[in-house]
Amino acid sequence: MASDILIVDDEADIRDLVAGILEDEGYNARTAGDSDSALAAIEQRRPHLVLLDIWLEGSRLDGLQLLDVIKQHHPDVQVVMISGHGNIETAVTAIHKGAYDFIEKPFKADRLVLVVERAIETLRLKREVKELKTFAPIAQHLVGSSPAMNQLRTSIDRVAPTNSRILLVGPSGAGKELTARMIHSQSTRANGPFVATNAVMITPERMETELFGVEGGDQRGRTVGALEEAHGGTLFLDEIADMPRETQSKILRVLVDQNFVRVGGTTRVHVDVRIISSTSRNLEAEIAAGRFREDLYHRLSVVPIRLPSLAERREDIPELIAYFMEQISQTTGLPKRTIGEDAMAVLQAHDWPGNVRQLRNNVERLLILAGGDSDATINASMLPQDVGALMPAMPNGHGSDQILRLPLRDAREMFEREYLAAQISRFSGNISRTAEFVGMERSALHRKLKTLGIG
Numbered sequence: 001m002a003s004d005i006l007i008v009d010d011e012a013d014i015r016d017l018v019a020g021i022l023e024d025e026g027y028n029a030r031t032a033g034d035s036d037s038a039l040a041a042i043e044q045r046r047p048h049l050v051l052l053d054i055w056l057e058g059s060r061l062d063g064l065q066l067l068d069v070i071k072q073h074h075p076d077v078q079v080v081m082i083s084g085h086g087n088i089e090t091a092v093t094a095i096h097k098g099a100y101d102f103i104e105k106p107f108k109a110d111r112l113v114l115v116v117e118r119a120i121e122t123l124r125l126k127r128e129v130k131e132l133k134t135f136a137p138i139a140q141h142l143v144g145s146s147p148a149m150n151q152l153r154t155s156i157d158r159v160a161p162t163n164s165r166i167l168l169v170g171p172s173g174a175g176k177e178l179t180a181r182m183i184h185s186q187s188t189r190a191n192g193p194f195v196a197t198n199a200v201m202i203t204p205e206r207m208e209t210e211l212f213g214v215e216g217g218d219q220r221g222r223t224v225g226a227l228e229e230a231h232g233g234t235l236f237l238d239e240i241a242d243m244p245r246e247t248q249s250k251i252l253r254v255l256v257d258q259n260f261v262r263v264g265g266t267t268r269v270h271v272d273v274r275i276i277s278s279t280s281r282n283l284e285a286e287i288a289a290g291r292f293r294e295d296l297y298h299r300l301s302v303v304p305i306r307l308p309s310l311a312e313r314r315e316d317i318p319e320l321i322a323y324f325m326e327q328i329s330q331t332t333g334l335p336k337r338t339i340g341e342d343a344m345a346v347l348q349a350h351d352w353p354g355n356v357r358q359l360r361n362n363v364e365r366l367l368i369l370a371g372g373d374s375d376a377t378i379n380a381s382m383l384p385q386d387v388g389a390l391m392p393a394m395p396n397g398h399g400s401d402q403i404l405r406l407p408l409r410d411a412r413e414m415f416e417r418e419y420l421a422a423q424i425s426r427f428s429g430n431i432s433r434t435a436e437f438v439g440m441e442r443s444a445l446h447r448k449l450k451t452l453g454i455g
């Protein structure tokens with residue numbers, strides 16, 4: 001998707017020339033001849049980059065004053081100054097005021113394109129850095145080689161380049177946001193922004209200002225909403241079932257009209273945004289209960305993709321654990337550990353209601369809390385209690401951590417031995433009463449005890 005560039009110059013031929021060059025390079029160019037039309041154009045939609053002439057004849061504000069206003073309200077917009085011969089000093093002042101760079105008139109097309117490319121790339125990197133600072137470490141790719149994961153990857157490869165709206169359906173922590181990011185990064189919008197909003201985290205009252213932004217009477221109190229922020233990129237609407245019905249209607253209108261009005265405003269903001277939404281609920285049931293708009297569902301769910309829970313792809317667990325251990329060890333400096341076969345069996349048998357997120361948290365906990373030498377293998381008894389509690393219990397409360405390591409025949413024998421020893425001691429060594437209770441013939445019990453080496 002093309003980046004949005006606003007060219008502000010009082011000379012019409014320069015505006016048209018620059019717009020022509022940038023459009024040939026695949027950018028989307030808008031133009032303005034003075035400060036007020038520039039501010040109106042920014043009001044229409046926040047651009048990614050402004051090319052701003054220092055000398056604006058017949059304009060209310062000159063280039064430097066306009067730069068101040070832009071930087072005050074939209075610090076993230078890149079500004080490149082166009083300076084005439086002889087006002088280089090002013091251009092340097094502009095850089096001190098926050099402009100990214102300047103080009104000197106007359107300039108060659110190559111120089112213009114190079115500076116613009118760099119400014120847009122810097123903007124992208126700034127966005128990435130901001131994201132890395134705000135979010136918990138995000139996986140760089142989908143880990144797992146199970147058939148379910150491979151199928152998901154195939155679906156992503158197919159839908160990513162198409163620009164269609166996608167609805168990701170799956171339980172919490174199964175990787176819906178990660179999948180949305182993968183789709184974005186494999187799409188033609190990969191260089192544009194990826195903006196995520198989560199209806200669970202935002203109060204219903206704030207939902208609309210988050211999505212649409214605010215347009216105050218004056219410049220103060222004005223904010224850019226997620227939709228405008230995502231122009232040229234992808235907007236991820238997480239947990240759409242939690243969106244208030246009123247907001248649902250407004251989103252529907254955005255999808256139909258391709259534009260919206262900011263809260264408290266009148267300007268129609270036109271955006272080009274791909275929407276990927278997600279839900280962990282059954283939306284059909286939400287529709288039947290009157291909580292979700294059916295027409296919105298059909299618009300959002302052009303391509304539905306289901307994400308399997310972790311319990312449906314347990315074979316991915318060892319690979320995920322290895323991946324998270326590497327990731328956590330790199331970011332925290334904690335040493336990686338070896339997971340014993342018995343512990344791995346327990347981890348694979350666990351149901352993981354919180355899915356991959358819960359598994360990741362447990363790997364982190366294990367690395368922090370598992371005692372012993374860092375070279376020592378982590379065995380089942382060292383697992384967090386809520387995970388280990390799922391191990392089949394042994395009658396004497398011991399040995400449960402070993403049982404999953406054994407083949408069925410040995411595990412059964414181990415269980416029988418512990419079970420019968422416990423029963424015999426319970427009946428104070430009385431074989432007849434034990435046999436009666438466990439439901440065996442006295443002679444059969446004797447034979448069994450002999451084979452097991454008891455008594």
Ligand SMILES: Nc1ncnc2c1ncn2[C@@H]1O[C@H](COP(=O)(O)OP(=O)(O)OP(=O)(O)O)[C@@H](O)[C@H]1O
Pocket residue numbers: 137138139141142143144170171172173174175176177178179238280356357360
């Ligand atoms: N297949 C995977 N490979 C590697 N990491 C994964 C995978 N799936 C999920 N994760 C990681 O698990 C965590 C949870 O994933 P994500 O936030 O995408 O889930 P979600 O389905 O959007 O959850 P929620 O609905 O609760 O927001 C993230 O840290 C993510 O990077």
